[in-house]
Amino acid sequence: MNFYEQVYQTVKKVPRGKVATYGQIAALIGSPRSARMVGWAMHAMDGGKLEKIPWQRIINRKGHISTTCETHPAMEQANILQREKIKVSLKDGNYFVDLKEYLWRP
DNA sequence: CTTATGACTTTCA
DNA sequence: CTGAAAGCCATAA
Numbered sequence: 001m002n003f004y005e006q007v008y009q010t011v012k013k014v015p016r017g018k019v020a021t022y023g024q025i026a027a028l029i030g031s032p033r034s035a036r037m038v039g040w041a042m043h044a045m046d047g048g049k050l051e052k053i054p055w056q057r058i059i060n061r062k063g064h065i066s067t068t069c070e071t072h073p074a075m076e077q078a079n080i081l082q083r084e085k086i087k088v089s090l091k092d093g094n095y096f097v098d099l100k101e102y103l104w105r106p
Numbered sequence: 107c108t109t110a111t112g113a114c115t116t117t118c119a
Numbered sequence: 120c121t122g123a124a125a126g127c128c129a130t131a132a
Binding site: 021022023026032033034035036037038039040041042043055058059060061065066067068069072074077 | 111112113114115116
Binding site for chain 3: 003004026031032033034035036037040041044062
């Protein structure tokens with residue numbers, strides 16, 4: 001199983017209505033310093049996986065949606081999160097999630 | 107093998 | 120929590 005697969009498997013463990021940070025996912029697969037790779041894996045994800053993996057629940061440490069993916073912009077991600085009963089706040093053109101309330105704690 | 111790069115994190119303030 | 124600077128790591132070329 002390559003690095004990406006580990007990331008995907010871990011991301012799929014995030015329960016609905018909760019969010020996780022990149023560092024958290026990285027730590028769960030045994031590489032606490034590979035947070036960037038998690039994001040890289042998301043960006044490199046094939047179209048098919050996008051529908052099977054809850055990538056929208058993965059955000060950065062501040063609870064900020066830092067996606068640069070143009071096909072799935074922050075607006076789209078925020079929409080999905082709100083659909084899962086997760087509060088998303090819009091601040092200065094960027095979306096934020098309340099980590100204190102929605103961060104996944106395994 | 108060496109560089110470059112990036113959906114990030116930690117540290118200091 | 121926010122902002123700026125430095126650091127890590129896997130992948131691609």
